[in-house]
Amino acid sequence: MRADGLRACVRSMSLEKAREAQTHRALGELGLASIEVEVPGKGQEIEDPWIRVAQGRPPEAGRAHRIEFGGPNQPEERLSFQVLSLLSAEVQQFFQASDLDPHTSPSVRAMAAVAGQVLARVSGGQAGQAGQDVFGRDLPPPLESPQGQLAAGWQVSLSAEGEYRAEGCGYLCLADSRLSVLPPLWLDKGDMRAYWVLLDEHPHPLTVEMVQQCLRAAGISAGIQEERIGELVSQVQSGKHQVGLRLLAQGALPVDGEDVQVEFLIDLQRRAGTEKPDGSIDFREVNFAPSVGVGQVVARRRPPTPGVAGYDVKGRVLEAREGLDQPIKAGAHIEVRLEEGVEVYAATIEGVVKQLGDELRVIRQLAVKGDIDFGTGNLDFRGEVYIDGSVVQGFSVKATGTITITNTVENGSTVLSAGDIVVGKGILGRRTRVQAGGSVHAQFIQEARVEAGGDITIGNYVYHALLHAEGRVVVRKGTGGKGGVILGGEVWSREGVEVFQLGSTNGVAGTIVVGLQPGQAQQLDRLKTSANTCQEHLLKVLRRFNLSRIDLAQIRNMVAAATGPHRKVLVHHAQQLGQLVQLYQKLQGEQAELEGQIRTTVKGAAIKVHDLACWGVTVRIGEYQRKLREDVKSPRFHIREGRLVER
Numbered sequence: 001m002r003a004d005g006l007r008a009c010v011r012s013m014s015l016e017k018a019r020e021a022q023t024h025r026a027l028g029e030l031g032l033a034s035i036e037v038e039v040p041g042k043g044q045e046i047e048d049p050w051i052r053v054a055q056g057r058p059p060e061a062g063r064a065h066r067i068e069f070g071g072p073n074q075p076e077e078r079l080s081f082q083v084l085s086l087l088s089a090e091v092q093q094f095f096q097a098s099d100l101d102p103h104t105s106p107s108v109r110a111m112a113a114v115a116g117q118v119l120a121r122v123s124g125g126q127a128g129q130a131g132q133d134v135f136g137r138d139l140p141p142p143l144e145s146p147q148g149q150l151a152a153g154w155q156v157s158l159s160a161e162g163e164y165r166a167e168g169c170g171y172l173c174l175a176d177s178r179l180s181v182l183p184p185l186w187l188d189k190g191d192m193r194a195y196w197v198l199l200d201e202h203p204h205p206l207t208v209e210m211v212q213q214c215l216r217a218a219g220i221s222a223g224i225q226e227e228r229i230g231e232l233v234s235q236v237q238s239g240k241h242q243v244g245l246r247l248l249a250q251g252a253l254p255v256d257g258e259d260v261q262v263e264f265l266i267d268l269q270r271r272a273g274t275e276k277p278d279g280s281i282d283f284r285e286v287n288f289a290p291s292v293g294v295g296q297v298v299a300r301r302r303p304p305t306p307g308v309a310g311y312d313v314k315g316r317v318l319e320a321r322e323g324l325d326q327p328i329k330a331g332a333h334i335e336v337r338l339e340e341g342v343e344v345y346a347a348t349i350e351g352v353v354k355q356l357g358d359e360l361r362v363i364r365q366l367a368v369k370g371d372i373d374f375g376t377g378n379l380d381f382r383g384e385v386y387i388d389g390s391v392v393q394g395f396s397v398k399a400t401g402t403i404t405i406t407n408t409v410e411n412g413s414t415v416l417s418a419g420d421i422v423v424g425k426g427i428l429g430r431r432t433r434v435q436a437g438g439s440v441h442a443q444f445i446q447e448a449r450v451e452a453g454g455d456i457t458i459g460n461y462v463y464h465a466l467l468h469a470e471g472r473v474v475v476r477k478g479t480g481g482k483g484g485v486i487l488g489g490e491v492w493s494r495e496g497v498e499v500f501q502l503g504s505t506n507g508v509a510g511t512i513v514v515g516l517q518p519g520q521a522q523q524l525d526r527l528k529t530s531a532n533t534c535q536e537h538l539l540k541v542l543r544r545f546n547l548s549r550i551d552l553a554q555i556r557n558m559v560a561a562a563t564g565p566h567r568k569v570l571v572h573h574a575q576q577l578g579q580l581v582q583l584y585q586k587l588q589g590e591q592a593e594l595e596g597q598i599r600t601t602v603k604g605a606a607i608k609v610h611d612l613a614c615w616g617v618t619v620r621i622g623e624y625q626r627k628l629r630e631d632v633k634s635p636r637f638h639i640r641e642g643r644l645v646e647r
Helices: 015-019 021-029 081-096 208-217 226-238 518-544 552-561 564-602
Strands: 007-010 051-055 066-071 074-079 118-123 156-158 163-166 170-175 178-182 185-187 193-198 244-250 261-264 297-302 334-339 342-347 352-356 359-363 365-369 379-381 384-388 396-399 403-405 414-417 421-423 426-428 433-436 440-446 449-452 456-463 466-469 472-475 485-487 490-493 496-502 510-514 606-613 617-621 624-627 636-640 643-645
Touching (some): 015 021, 118 178, 156 178, 226 244, 297 359, 365 379, 396 403, 472 490, 490 496
Parallel strands (some): 365 384, 379 396, 396 414, 403 421, 421 440, 433 449, 449 466, 456 472, 456 485, 466 490, 490 510, 496 606, 510 617
Antiparallel strands (some): 007 051, 066 074, 118 163, 185 193, 261 297, 352 359
């Protein structure tokens, strides 16, 4: 049976058998209306194994003269194919716009339609001729439409009677020989608002269910305003609506949390004085009185707030940012209380407020008018110390906070601070020791030992001193013949050295080391020495086995073959060898780890000399060192591609 029902054939029988009455009766029982066995022409033989036994009559298509477009809600209005095409182009362009002003009435007009309404009809023309299949059933004639077979597009169906009907609500659109109903919805950028677009001024039978169905079809599920839908439907049905956009659904933007708000009510950056041209420090305008009293509020902190997530009209969640936090810990002599959601930090003693990292604390302050000598004795104070004078030979000052000395630190004295140390003039003497957990600042350092957990800054010069800084060492060019010079001694800095002149033209020796500290250098040398000694012992034990390298299999065989006292000696040597191997591997591992730490530090370390690096000075960065054989103008020593270079 052919797919269109217009031909039936049989096979596996001869032509004579197909013509027999018995075959006809059997075919008639299958429902064939007209049995007619194919008769070959004169001299023609049937080669095809299929023999036609029934033939239907195909329908003849009718031809339409025209399609009439009419407004579904305006039966009297008729539009031509060309006019509707032009209007549809404007409507398409309108709905494709990425930005529309919901408060401005659009200039575009379109015909509104709802489900079930007739949009166009095929009229006039020549009627078609019905056909018949092999079972005698009628085959309706197709209707060839003008304008290149107008097709039914989105939300439109075409009936056998030639009627184009709407299957949803929206606006007529004729484009590319296709009649569609465009959904009357417009979503703004980001899908935060959904609008119902009114482009037809005439009333039409819109219902709440139609609007809801249209919203569902567009995937709009959140922020729907039901009361607005009711108002829209009521106005459209009565014709009291105005052309424009009506908001039906609105998402919610995410609300980011508020960042923490911290307000300091006192000055945390107390000036340490002003540096003079000669590198000394002027303290005349510095107020060293306690900055807070008992119970005084020093800071307020409003904690951050959480963010509130938003959503678009399609129900997608829009994440909000949490407020950024800045925690403040209440350190020594600080109490915290909550006042109307705000954390209030108050001092419990009189002193100076300090912020160390995220901790706020009040430090006691001691001011001494005059020198530290027999009149005051040694000082050991938990807090800050301000000395309006010098630390005289043989005396010491220790404090947990900053130590400020307006004059000098004399030979044989000791100054120790967990914080910074600021010296208005110089630090003098081979037996003088100055050590700070923070930074050290002085006009000059001469023959003294100075250590700092931070930077060491010198306003004028350094002469035959020993400096250790976890940060940088900077020597400024104060006035005087020695301004900006490091002459002799040793300077160790983890991060770098900046100076105007290294050494002197008469070849005064001195050492500048960057990228490691004395302890690291000593440990590295100790590990290398220990590893070499261990290796020597290994070779010595191996010679007992007549071996130059470790061969465990051969050593086992030698031990197994030995007997009596000789066997005991070999077992002892084997055990000794095992212990030495473990020790050597341990030393090698520690050395590799320390060298890795040094390499990391060395990457950004440099020795910068603004004017002159003189011969006789040794410069070292990490494991690389060089003794200058001649003066070098304005070098910058650093490591590049495994070499110590000066440019």
